Amino acid sequence: GNFHDAVIKVFVEMYNKGLIYRGKRLVNWDPHFETAISDLEVENIEVAGKMWHFKYPLQNNETYLHIERDVDSNIVKEEIRDYISIATTRPETMLGDGAIAVNPKDERYTAIIGKYCEIPVGPKKHRRLIPIIADEYPDPDFGSGAVKITGAHDFNDYQVARRNNIPLYRLMDTKGRMRSDGAPYKEAASLAVNFSKGGEFSEAEIDSLNLVPEEFRGLDRFEARKLIVDHITDQGLAVYTDKEQPNGEHSEKIPFVEEKPIMQPFGDRSKVVIEPMLTDQWFVDTAKIVGPALDAVKSGKVEIIPNSDKKTYYHWLENIEPWCISRQLWWGHQIPVWFDQDGNQYCAINKEDAQRLAGSGANLTRDPDVLDTWFSSGLWPIGTLGWPEETQQMEDYFPTSTLITAHDILFFWVARMMMMQLAVVNEIPFSSVYLHGLVRDAKGRKMSKSTGNVIDPLDIIEEYGADSLRFTNAAMASIGGVLKLDMQRIQGYRNFGTKLWNAARYAEMNGAKPNNGNLPSPVENLNKWIMGETAKVLSEVQISFENFRFNDAANALYAFVWGKVCDWYVELSKPLFSSSNTKVIAETQETMGWVIDQCLILLHPIMPFITEELWSSLGKRSNLLVHENWPNYNALDLVDPEADQEMNWIISLIENIRSARQQMHVPAGLKIPLIYQEMTTEAEKTFERNSIMIMKLARISHAEKSNRFPKGTVSVSASGAIFGLPLANVIDIDAEKNRLVKTNEKLIKEISSMEGRLNNPKFVKSAPPEVVNETRENLEKRKEEEAQITNALKRLEEI
Template sequence: MTMDKSFNAGAAEARISAEWESAGAFAAGANASRTESFTVMIPPPNVTGSLHIGHAFNNTLQDILVRWHRMRGFDTLWQPGQDHAGIATQMVVERQMAERQEPNRRAIGRDAFVEKIWAWKQESGGTIMNQLKRLGASCDWSRNAFTMSGAPAAPAGEEGNFHDAVIRVFVDLYNKGIIYRGKRLVNWDPHFETAISDLEVENREVPGHMWHFKYPLAGGETYEYVERDEDGNVTLRETRDYISIATTRPETMLGDGAVAVHPDDARYAPIVGKLCEIPVGPKEHRRQIPIITDEYPDPDFGSGAVKITGAHDFNDYGVATRNGIPLYSLMDTAGAMRADGLSYAESAAVATRAAGGEDVGDVSAVNLVPEELRGLDRFEARKRVVEAITAEELAVTDAEGAPFVENKKIMQPFGDRSNVVIEPMLTDQWFVDTKRIVQPAIDAVRDGRTQILPEQHKKVYFHWLENIEPWTISRQLWWGHQIPVWYDGDGNQYCASTEAEAQAQAPGRTLTRDPDVLDTWFSSGLWPIGTLGWPEDTEELQKYFPTDVLVTGFDIIFFWVARMMMMQLEIVKEVPFHTVYVHGLVRDEKGAKMSKSKGNVIDPLTLIDEYGADALRMTLTSMAAMGRDPKLGPRHVEGFRNFVTKIWNASRFAEMNQVRGGGTRRTPRHTVNRWIIGETARIRMATDDALSTYRFNDAANGLYAFVWGKVCDWYVEFSKPLFDGEFAEETRETMGWVLDQCYLMLHPIMPFVTEELWSLTGNRSGLLALGNWPEYGAELIDADADREINWVISLIEEIRSARAQMGVPAGARLDLIVTQADRPSRDALTANAPLIGRLARVNPPQDGAAGKGMISVAAQGASFALPIGDVIDAEAETSRLQKSLTKAEKDADGLRKRLDNPKFVQNAEPEVIEETRGKLTALDDDTARLRTALAQLEAMR
């Protein structure tokens, strides 16, 4: 079959993907020839998701490892699957129902709504899996898993036992007392009316206000307020009857339980332990709260005094729990001010007793929202509170007597899907007592059973685990694994795998199931064992667990990686994976984080459509330096599409010269052929070394340099005269073998074009995806051939560089004067003179001395002169080079001054500093080269 002029990625990729799948090339155990297994668990994308550049990067790296191990004969499994994505999926289906003007979920009920989600999943939930196939991901698609498989309402085709695993773990941990129900502060999304994880909270800088208010001291008491400078000198002394606080959320003042100051803050020492009055609410029931000390307030920030609203702020929650301050909830689940509970007068009376030190017990019915504010949206209530305090002249005023309000940027938490402001809320939730299961996960990384790469990410892992808080695992949604707990009429709990088992625990009682579902991180925490059939002791579990490598992003080290470690170690007493490779974040080509608001998001599918999957994969891999964020732009991918074209053209050249692959490798006689075989052995060893140590970029860049430079440029050129004469057949054999090795070694990174070339360039019996990885090594390196040909290449490059630097016309043929050469150099020169003459555009070498009008070039053990005086305008070239040198020196001086500026080094992004240093190094190299060239021109005169 004659090769086309170019590789049509768009046409070939779909066809090749179908061939792989129909051949079962990616099935677990395919191509296995050794007993060792190699298992990778895909970080399950959301079922609602579509492929973004982060997915493309993550899955390309996984695929490289998987294909490499499969070709090496490991019993390989790359387990694919999706997460059911509670909030995201519920949002998608509710939005679809609204667009179709269907009744909402509450109108149709839970069971009907869950049926709609399953129907949506079967119709549209496979999008990202199909997109991963376009990328070339070699997962065992027949084993595609889903974190809701086997759930009671799952339709046909969604069989599995993942649901059984999740429920069993919940029941087990509940019975051990590790899972419990309690009231704690959580991130609350008022739109979805559910608790959410920190990962689903997006902190954004937005315009805001800081209001300053006076909290009058009880009974009109006064004190001497004194401020001092750093030397202890008094800068302000006045009598005050209030303590001032600053807040960005005045509506939460209604739930204040105390005002806190730092214990070392001398300004407030006279009033610590006294009561102050919250300046809002009906005057006849105005509440008083204590002034306490705590390490949390910063004396140097604002007034140094902070109000403590423990039920609506995470920092305040810590202060309140440490100091026994009651927690008063102000809002309902939709973010409106509460309209339930006791009247304001009754609530204020309870809070007053609590402020006096009385134990008032459960305060959940206490509603400290005045009647006129009940039911209002929280932001409308804020406006009313500010107006009321200002009207009472209890706002701190500026020099002109106006209320002191700072307009400033504030960090505000938003739900990443709802786009509404998140409210810290005190709610009843289910928790995992993580302190009881955390230590084995810490120990496993400390003792090396699991290694985290790069090492820097261990700090994140340990910091989170060593300061771990209870894990909120319940969500107020309908889509997910429903909590397996039932309640009787007295509120007693019955935890069981099924309702029948729960009923058996409570004979004769009517039971109601907890409506909440489990956080998706709980179920995905079981991903390694749940996808392999646990709790059944399956053959897959025995063979593929523990898994080998988890490839993931840094942003979910503590949300997912650490939780998998805790869960597997608690449940099956084994680490889930031996290595965690943490890759960077793909940024735009300027180093900025990609975001829709910036308009710099890159769609990987668009890049695949334009340049092909191989070019995108090679680009991402070449940038995957450990511990660094890749900076990606379309021009980078275009460059690697040229690489695809380069190897395609080299293969066409081979075909035109009757070269075929699939043959055996014999030891050739010609030096060039012995040299390229040795170079192939070098890159094979370097590639294995790079991949075994997760230096993906070194593997990609090494192969790029070898294939483009050594094979497609030098060897192709060197081989041309060899196709006529006594070395023709061995050259065809050698070139066929070398190209085969290129396809094999590039295949894990560039699977499509290499599979296509494999099928077109030889009589093959099978797919390249199931080919055998080469195992030869240093024994193929011929030291003499290596030395000779690399010397020839070095000389040709030196001559080409000198010609380009001096402006020698491309067509001009120069004499090559040998001014000095040792024996190895002279032998190499003699043996390869025609080759050097053709590629360097020089005449046959002749001995002589350097003279006027000549420039010098050198190779190891030899020096040469090139007469160029008659083919260039020396004065014009001198002028051109001098202008280039002046500009390079000026640019380098500017960059050097920038790097010497402490403010630049302190404030600039690390990527910018690194880029600036790189530019300076390049300019310094340019100036050195230009000075050398000018010196050469001067010496010619």
Template sequence: MTELAKTFDPSAIESKWYRHWEATGAFRPSRPDAEPFTIVMPPPNVTGSLHIGHALDNTLQDVLIRHARLQGKDALWVCGTDHAGIATQMVVERQLNERQQKRTDFSREDFIAKVWEWKAESGGAITGQLRRLGASCDWTNERFTMDEGFSKAVIKVFVELYNEGLLYRDKRLVNWDPGLKTAISDLEVETVEINGKFWHLKYPLEDGSGHISVATTRPETMLADMAVAVNGDDPRYTAVIGKLVRLPITGRLIPVIADEHADPELGSGAVKITPGHDFNDFEVGKRAGFKPADMLNMFDAEARVIQTADDLIPAELLGLPVKEARERVVALIEAAGLLEKVEDRVIQTPFGDRSGAVIEPWLTDQWYVDAKTLAQPAIEAVRTGAINVVPQTWEKTYFNWMENIQPWCVSRQLWWGHQIPAWFTDDGTVFVAENEAEAQALAGAGVTLTRDPDVLDTWFSSALWPFGTLGWPEESSTLHRHYPNDVLISGFDILFFWDARMAMQGLHFMKEVPWKTLYLHGLVRAADGSKMSKSKGNTVDPLGLIDQFGADALRFTLTAMESQGRDIKLDEKRVEGYRNFATKLWNAARFCQSNGIGASTTLAAPRAELAVNRWIIGETVETLAKLDRAVADLRYDAMADAIYHFAWGTFCDWYLELIKGEMGEETKAVAGWVLDQILVMLHPFMPFITEELWHAMGQRSCDLIHAQWPNPQAKVDSSAKDEVEWLISLVGAVRAAKNELGIPPGAKLSAYVRDASEETLARLERQMAAIGRLARLDSVSGSPAPQGGAIQLVVEEATFVLPLAGVIDLDAERARITKSIEALSKERDALAGRLNNPAFVEKAKPEAVDKARADHAEKAAEVDRLTAALARLD
């Protein structure tokens, strides 16, 4: 046994134990004959640093992986980082800019070499930060989406999908970032409300019979308009469908078409159609018979105006950026007398999350995956239960998106990433192969080939994570043993960008689901429920919380607050509260040490005769059952609740108090055994303090991380449970009454009992020593109580009378309580009046209404408590 320090200091133990675990290979799967359990970590960006979302996600995973180890499973937590194409290229380019250099000063190969240099020096800082959190990943097999083996898997998947006709090149609209000059995914687009304008324009009919009014927030795109759409059921436009209008500025003749996209209730009911620069218009254009290759493009890669294929844009507009082009187009239309009016309007505007540039829908040639075909088995897997989605409420969202899935654009115009394995001849013929030699063989000797300069979207490579990290496409025992994975834990915000795509790729290439259960957690929000953002200044640094309160406290907070289907409102006070929980456990272990209670030598519960010991063994059995159910159901809040209330309330607050007067060998054995069970059950949530206490309590045959999950081999003793719960109720009632009346806790009182059953009298006799010590009652008599003021307490069938003569001034106490009740009732009723006022509930800020409700509940509860106290005074 190692004497514990008087004060619990998380920083003194965390780095020590993590270094020990990693150095001894504690995180590696080493039980080849045991049942495997596998989780893959959502790979953080190699450029990233630990944010509170990472802390939540990885804590939830670590809880499951540590629990699986304790159950004796062959637990593997696959870890690694994503090469993060855009983010990483930006970091390195920024460094070059600081030296007055730019990417294009180098060859592609030289620039990529610089990225690898950066990764070796600075990349992957987040993996060290995950260690501080306590993440018990198998770091010896850390993977990177650009490492040689994983890259081989990515290229093989691309080639096979192409050969199967599931990956192809097409001209479609994409989210184009003019700052980065690349297509980006929807996830990398941030929509922001900005103040803008709504311009109403007149488009003259070619036959001179009038004009059609259209409205737009982007008047500059009219330079590439190809139609005006009206609803076929709108009687205002029946006569003009099929006619031509002449566009202002360009003079282009475009048809009036009928399409359901035009809503008769919005504006004039007519909309301009620019299929080369608007996603909705692109679909309208296709329905109207425009081929993508014929759709007009009026922007270059930097969103500057270029000439359209019909050569109708005036020269004065060429080369203008969007803002200037907009101003000039509006001026020209106004000068022509074709501007009807301009309205102020708040506009939903898309921005690139990294470049800050306004995103332009842009018509380009890109590589696409036939997601609709790949989605069908993934839909069926969830529908049949092969993939269990938790919480189940997300299934509806999953089905809706997957059943309406669009082609997946997988090419990006970057240098850093997996370069697309496609080679073009001079006439545009494409050959796809795993390497240039194979492509040349397909093309024939002497044919000049040029490789596609684009790279693959990082979501394409990360979609292979569940099997690519296990060595696929090479056959191995690891691959077959650990695929499919058991659980994927993910934020709901990447359900489509990552989770669904893993399901599609895993089922297609492995013919099995990638994981059996998909757990989707919520977002971590600020204490007031608002979304965290740097601009609001309300972000929380998990490393700062670890510095202040310890990793165990942060982990337990995130676990306790993780409730299926809900976001987490993170309050620093909760973290502080769980730091106090750790301190409570530390002090309980010190108490045990000082009383000769040490490490248990048995997995099964010790034999016990005393009721208090039979009771605590039963409480351990019940807590274990609650915890096991919660783990099976992935109810993290219930897991934390079960072990927290048992460790703090049942063990520390009551059991250790109850045994202070009886420290025989039986009690020492039981107390040591129960503390061991607590340390094992709590370890997945608070690994550092539990490992420290595990070793401090005595000699061990293994580290706690590899101990056995509790197996008490005992049952709940109902008679002992009833007796100790009765004792706790009696002691609690006496303490509460003293507190309400301002009687010092240590003041000794006498008690008289009436209407007591034979069982209660027998319990009083057996437990009198504990009652005297804990309730500070020097006697309990069955004789009639003396006349005068007294406290009356009802515990089960018996009434306990505690005379107060000479202890307090009863009249003064009655007056004090009555006055408090009156004041609190007044506050309660005032709050009730506000809450019953519809004007307050509907117009006040939600947080103000919530606070009023909480205050009302608090005042009402206090009134009830004092009223009961007053009634107890005889």
């Protein structure tokens, strides 16, 4: 089947079931793109704003006693007023006010509930009267406690207006300019006053009224705002406050305008201020289809990973609003509804069917709007597989097992796919949903052109290769985390790929060839050990993949390939390849060929390109790596406890010697003696069997037994033995002590400074999150460095 046909069929079926309808509703309107957008396409950003305070005069100069009280109910202000005061951040919307609302429990306004007041804008002779109503929405403790209700341009006001049958007056056109259509303001205002006093009205009549005075018509909304503020102030209808003068001079009265931060809605694509707009749109009655989608997750039929995102899923679906699915764009799936000359609507698959429904005499015009992209995307699981036809693809791939997507479209896409598939075919589309984090810059900031921190993945691939980028993403993809894309990490993983390549070439040069997956049966402990390590990492990777812990899988593979195979197995194999024992050489060749193959297989899901290239170049293969079976050997079968213990002893000793050399600043290429005292029988045998390996990798000139360690010897421990490195004639111990003490003092100051900043609530609260996080990370690094230097000083004290 055709995807477009599937989308149209679903729309028609849902329309016929009463699940899709057309109606007037307040939507987020993007004046730049001239289209409605969903709540999730709106970014609420804190900006510097203003709150103006204005007077709405009571009808016929009526007065009342206005009393202000403090928290203890003491009277702090008492005066006779002929107005009610309101505060607004959007003066341009005052032209569309339908009422002033006060809380019924607010005693300040009890006497004037039901009275009328004038909107303080427009020609004095034709100022519009609106009622003062009681509603629970206004907060008596916020501002003046009175709220202007502009139902066609504010979402909260819309609800109040609906509850109280207040007309919804639309003030702006699709570009965000004040309306210039319709009858003169004088006529429109007269009709509106009639409606406000109980006159009958229809939605169409209200929508046709243009209550914008001629002097403001056609202006951009923000231009109109400035002129309206000036107009009200010139009329003396601004609320005034005292301006304190320097040196205690007499105060001056100025308009009361509060400078304060406000949350401003912006379009996430257009970056312009969104306007709540009353328009005709198409909606899905989500309340009728949301139940099964909620039950599917609550019952465990669908698992959401991470588990914490279930709360978000429940919150959205349990508080769901009708879904606006129409968009005023030139591209997309056009809504399959036609209108006749009387405005009657006919929903059908095509115009011919619509004409049959309307009758041959009807002159039909198709709705020009298109469907929200998430409506068609919501049908992706079945629409891409040929539905409504019963195709083999539908049989094979629907429902699928796992959906992998970003957490920011959990509602946009995941929830809607759940609702739509259950509504259309009564099946869940997938059994689990893995939500990965968003890719951000190295400091955790969202990438944007304005910030200048956008990274083009094609540029990264050109410089570092696709495998490096893929491995970086996997290694940082912790469940519920944010992926901070750091170029140094990418470069590091490119080096990892180079390390793998060099290891494979080393194996090839030493005759280690692919063995077609046959398990070797080695005798040498080194080869037994690496097979056990390979089995361990397979188990770890397997568990990580099964639990969507891709970062754990990547980090385990990195530690194994670089740390175990390249750093230890390759290096420790060199004496074996140099052996005169052909059986040892053959065994090591077979084992190394197998190990390299296992590295390629386990890494292939993350690094497909380099692994496929090495797979094909290392020997003749019966199939591509991508078609190779996943390993199924068991760690319990391949781990040899004796070999494991011996190799871990050797590695631990070499690491301890290297650490001591580094801390004491022994030149890297300098070979130094190794002395030892009494050893256990087991430790002595292990050392004797592997002395060549140990001395080569630890840069030891020779090893000898000594009854006591001479002065200037740094001790190095290993299980069952104590070794020493005589350094008296190698380094200047006093100079080294002084160097470390100075370095440590500098580190302690840096640590104290960073701790002071992090313990300062003002810094933590006001500094950008990335700066605070960077400070925490640097503090941990400095503490690690300080600990290492402290250990080095302790070693020096010993000698």
